[in-house]
Amino acid sequence: MSAPLFAVVGHPNKGKSCLVATLAHDDSVAIGPQPGTTRSADRFPMRLDGELLYTLVDTPGFQRARRVLHWLRERADARGASAADRAALVAEFIATEGHAEQFPDECALLSPIAEGAGILYVVDGAVPYSSEYEAEMEILRWTGRPSIAIVNPIRETTHVAEWQAALSQYFRVVRVVNAIDADAATQRELLLAFAELDDGWREPLRRAVRALEIDREGRLRRASRRVAELVAASLALSVEKRVGPSEDPRRFEGELREEYQGRLRQLESRARRSVQEIYDHRTLVSHEDGVDLLESDLFSEESWLVFGLKRRDLVAAGAASGAAAGGAVDIALGGASLFAVTAVSAAVGGVLGWLGADRLEKLRVVNQPLGGRALRCGPASNPNFPFVLFGRARYHHARVATRSHARRDALHLDAAAGARLELTAGDRSALGKAFATLRRTEEGDERRSEAVDATARAIEAVFRSDDVAPPPRAEPV
Amino acid sequence: MQETAIASPKAPSVSDLLGVALALDDDELRDPAALRARDRALGRAFEDARVRDPARQLVAWLQARGDSATATAGRVRGALRGLAGLLTLAGFVLGWGAALGVLAFETGSGRINVVLVLALLVAVPVVMLALSVLAALPMAGASRIPGVELLVGGLRWLSTGRIAMRLVPAAQRDALAAFWGRGVGHGRLYGTAQKWLLLAVSQAAALAFGVGAVVGTLGLVVFTDLAFGWSTTLEIASADFHRVVWWLARPWSALWVDAVPTAELVEATRFFRVDPTVPEAIDPGFYGRWWPFVLAAIGTYAVFPRALWAGFCVWRLHRSVRVALFQTPGVGELLDRMQSPLIEMGQEGAGLAAEADEPGAVDWASERRPPGCIISWAESADAASVSRIFGAETPAPLRAGGNSSLDDDRAAIAAAATASGDVAVVVRGYEPPVAELLDFFRDLRTSLGDGRGIDVVPLGAAETDLRVWAGALARGGDPWLRAVRPPDGSS
Numbered sequence A: 001m002s003a004p005l006f007a008v009v010g011h012p013n014k015g016k017s018c019l020v021a022t023l024a025h026d027d028s029v030a031i032g033p034q035p036g037t038t039r040s041a042d043r044f045p046m047r048l049d050g051e052l053l054y055t056l057v058d059t060p061g062f063q064r065a066r067r068v069l070h071w072l073r074e075r076a077d078a079r080g081a082s083a084a085d086r087a088a089l090v091a092e093f094i095a096t097e098g099h100a101e102q103f104p105d106e107c108a109l110l111s112p113i114a115e116g117a118g119i120l121y122v123v124d125g126a127v128p129y130s131s132e133y134e135a136e137m138e139i140l141r142w143t144g145r146p147s148i149a150i151v152n153p154i155r156e157t158t159h160v161a162e163w164q165a166a167l168s169q170y171f172r173v174v175r176v177v178n179a180i181d182a183d184a185a186t187q188r189e190l191l192l193a194f195a196e197l198d199d200g201w202r203e204p205l206r207r208a209v210r211a212l213e214i215d216r217e218g219r220l221r222r223a224s225r226r227v228a229e230l231v232a233a234s235l236a237l238s239v240e241k242r243v244g245p246s247e248d249p250r251r252f253e254g255e256l257r258e259e260y261q262g263r264l265r266q267l268e269s270r271a272r273r274s275v276q277e278i279y280d281h282r283t284l285v286s287h288e289d290g291v292d293l294l295e296s297d298l299f300s301e302e303s304w305l306v307f308g309l310k311r312r313d314l315v316a317a318g319a320a321s322g323a324a325a326g327g328a329v330d331i332a333l334g335g336a337s338l339f340a341v342t343a344v345s346a347a348v349g350g351v352l353g354w355l356g357a358d359r360l361e362k363l364r365v366v367n368q369p370l371g372g373r374a375l376r377c378g379p380a381s382n383p384n385f386p387f388v389l390f391g392r393a394r395y396h397h398a399r400v401a402t403r404s405h406a407r408r409d410a411l412h413l414d415a416a417a418g419a420r421l422e423l424t425a426g427d428r429s430a431l432g433k434a435f436a437t438l439r440r441t442e443e444g445d446e447r448r449s450e451a452v453d454a455t456a457r458a459i460e461a462v463f464r465s466d467d468v469a470p471p472p473r474a475e476p477v
Numbered sequence B: 001m002q003e004t005a006i007a008s009p010k011a012p013s014v015s016d017l018l019g020v021a022l023a024l025d026d027d028e029l030r031d032p033a034a035l036r037a038r039d040r041a042l043g044r045a046f047e048d049a050r051v052r053d054p055a056r057q058l059v060a061w062l063q064a065r066g067d068s069a070t071a072t073a074g075r076v077r078g079a080l081r082g083l084a085g086l087l088t089l090a091g092f093v094l095g096w097g098a099a100l101g102v103l104a105f106e107t108g109s110g111r112i113n114v115v116l117v118l119a120l121l122v123a124v125p126v127v128m129l130a131l132s133v134l135a136a137l138p139m140a141g142a143s144r145i146p147g148v149e150l151l152v153g154g155l156r157w158l159s160t161g162r163i164a165m166r167l168v169p170a171a172q173r174d175a176l177a178a179f180w181g182r183g184v185g186h187g188r189l190y191g192t193a194q195k196w197l198l199l200a201v202s203q204a205a206a207l208a209f210g211v212g213a214v215v216g217t218l219g220l221v222v223f224t225d226l227a228f229g230w231s232t233t234l235e236i237a238s239a240d241f242h243r244v245v246w247w248l249a250r251p252w253s254a255l256w257v258d259a260v261p262t263a264e265l266v267e268a269t270r271f272f273r274v275d276p277t278v279p280e281a282i283d284p285g286f287y288g289r290w291w292p293f294v295l296a297a298i299g300t301y302a303v304f305p306r307a308l309w310a311g312f313c314v315w316r317l318h319r320s321v322r323v324a325l326f327q328t329p330g331v332g333e334l335l336d337r338m339q340s341p342l343i344e345m346g347q348e349g350a351g352l353a354a355e356a357d358e359p360g361a362v363d364w365a366s367e368r369r370p371p372g373c374i375i376s377w378a379e380s381a382d383a384a385s386v387s388r389i390f391g392a393e394t395p396a397p398l399r400a401g402g403n404s405s406l407d408d409d410r411a412a413i414a415a416a417a418t419a420s421g422d423v424a425v426v427v428r429g430y431e432p433p434v435a436e437l438l439d440f441f442r443d444l445r446t447s448l449g450d451g452r453g454i455d456v457v458p459l460g461a462a463e464t465d466l467r468v469w470a471g472a473l474a475r476g477g478d479p480w481l482r483a484v485r486p487p488d489g490s491s
Helices: A016-024 A065-079 A083-095 A104-114 A131-143 A160-167 A184-195 A199-236 A249-278 A311-332 A340-362 A385-401 A415-420 A425-440 A446-468 B014-027 B032-048 B054-065 B068-104 B114-135 B148-157 B160-167 B170-185 B187-223 B238-248 B263-268 B284-288 B291-327 B331-339 B383-390 B406-418 B435-448 B463-476
Strands: A005-010 A042-048 A051-058 A118-123 A147-151 A173-176 A239-243 A299-305 A371-377 B373-377 B398-400 B423-428 B454-459 B481-483
Touching: A005 A016, A005 A104, A005 A131, A016 A042, A016 A051, A016 A118, A016 A184, A042 A199, A051 A199, A065 A083, A065 A131, A065 B406, A065 B435, A083 A104, A083 A131, A104 A131, A118 A131, A118 A160, A147 A160, A147 A184, A160 A173, A173 A184, A184 A199, A199 A249, A199 A385, A199 A425, A199 A446, A199 B331, A239 A249, A249 A299, A249 A371, A249 A385, A311 A340, A385 A425, A385 A446, A425 A446, A446 B291, B014 B054, B014 B068, B014 B187, B014 B291, B014 B331, B032 B054, B032 B331, B054 B068, B054 B291, B054 B331, B068 B114, B068 B187, B114 B187, B114 B291, B187 B291, B238 B263, B238 B291, B291 B331, B373 B383, B373 B406, B383 B423, B383 B454, B398 B406, B406 B435, B423 B435, B435 B454, B435 B463, B454 B463, B463 B481
Parallel strands: A005 A051, A005 A118, A118 A147, A147 A173, B373 B398, B373 B423, B423 B454, B454 B481
Antiparallel strands: A042 A051, A239 A371, A299 A371
């Protein structure tokens, strides 16, 4: 048995391409207000590891339905054809010479149906029902193919009930689905409804639904990991300015803060794009304010010495040198001094090392200072900082993960809405522990990878609960 | 992509770490859909071949690419093998030479000083081993001890591995430089792997040195006549020295009794610089009896711990490479692509491009001319609506479109042709203008002839709908066809 084929048909501008974009997760499907945006029957096969499970066909809208129906009826009357001959007459219509030029849209939309496609007839539940549609529905009935009607309330639901009543005269199954708003669960339910049209379609469509469920879990996992990596990188982020011993590093505070915020924005921006790509929103543009740094004092100041030396290293080196010199004297005395010379020399060497650090700062080699002061901005130590970052990422994820691929508007993220998202006590505790572990590990440390994994798992738990009960939407549909 | 020996990919090495990182960099420029398809195909091949270890899957993935990243990894592998081989050979030769040198150094008495042999061929390697272990300390913990960070940094800088890099031919050095450059750029990510790589290479050389010393010593024992004694400036009694060597010989005392110096041997073989002559009462064969102890000491203290340490360094190297591999950016996504079933749902083929969105260009007429004839398309308006729109004196509308037949359309056109004045066609503005309606306008124009106006009144239309109607009517090219804004309240 060949894989199920579904032709999405209907009047122009009723959301057929929106529905296809949503079901095929394809944000490149041409959607526009002009009727006739879809000019050919475009196929959207769903393959699982190369195996075809089903195909959706996006078709142009009916443009000359009455003429086509008139042709069919004329032929049927002339031949005395019965209902059993109707499907053949439709095939004959498509094959008739000249019809491809005279009725290009009808030939394009009827061809897959003649191949055996199931029919998904899409109407707009926001406008009143009219008899203008009856010629289309009659033609579809003549094909004899199993069919399901989709009432797609494009702007409002005022006339949905009216449509349901009218469509039930022609279709066994009528569903109300907003193609723009349809989330992953609704999409899977729709596929399962398609599966009921034909016994032979159940198995591949159920496999398709199961594969989509597993795939969604995988995307959730990847998105969680990406957000965990964002938090880890942000917690470790710092920028430093080194100046010579005679300069005041504090005058670079403004510049450093700006650089820090810029780098943080960059990290967030990359993470946003990654999450959007994970959910196949490759052309989506999102707008969001920069993160609010919670603490006014991110700065710390310290000395620096060349080669990463620390003052204590010079003390140790001085003490070791002193001890070696003193030790030689003690050995020469045959131990009579009870190694007192060693001890004194070590102490003197240590003090000289301490004092030497200051002198080293002031020296210059090739006009470069060997030491000075450094001002560092970050890492952010406020315990709420990772929660703020996570809250923003969570809000973005919730918007993106549930966004239909039929939408073409930009995504505006309300920072306040993100801040209002609640966490259960268990989730907050798990995240708190994970964030604390992240702070304690460094990149390259074996424990770092484990810490990021633990953070990703805690984040995934929150994302899963959001998937079941999405947070409230902030922007208009 | 090459056919690959998927059945038995090896554990990842340092060169694979670099290769995978370079390959992932290349992949950033590729189409994501193509990447998913390629990597999933490989992932399924690995499943079929029962390659379950993700690290080995990454190695096999790299080999399967067969591109520049694989080639670079190969060059690095070759360079590292060459480097390790070179150092091992050098170590062996140096160890052999050191043994020859030390055992050939007679102090004028014709005897080889065991103390000197122990110092140079046992103590020095033990100290070097201790320093090597110190250099391997994790900096995070060691840096808390003052001075250790400085010392460890210096030791690492002086590592024989690092120094020997300068001996590698230019082509391989470039490949290694790519690895090192990456290490510098991702210091913390690759730092641990680099550290253990240097240590592993260094220890291979040091172990070879020890083995060379053993082989050299053994060779001299077999092919020459060695006479040992012991001598020191320090004031130490023979009994004390015997105690020292007895403790040194403890590890092998049960296994090799002859390698444990007796008190008699120690007493008999002491010599002094001032009087180097051999007492006649001593059996000359005595002086040869130190060789088992010397050999066992070198083997036990210079070679065996070094072998253990070298093995540990190699094990840590493999482990750190594995950790760095999984921490390499992009590896997680790669494994996910390989292991997750591939779902493809995009459009097949290019399809016809959508036409450009044309803004409404029609000059909307707000003044409605009294029509001589009104046509209601698809039951869009009844007599009452028409009266409201055009005034009480307007005729009842003719019907066309919708539930009307094609004959009804033709009748409406014929009636409009016989009427005088302009024709108004009332349509549902919220429905798009389909080709059937535009055909009707053409047929109507043909019937009316030039000059008579056709007013199109789209009822119930939103602003966006009105623009769509404007564009469609403009494309018809009829200069006497105009769109009329519906009266307020009918939109």
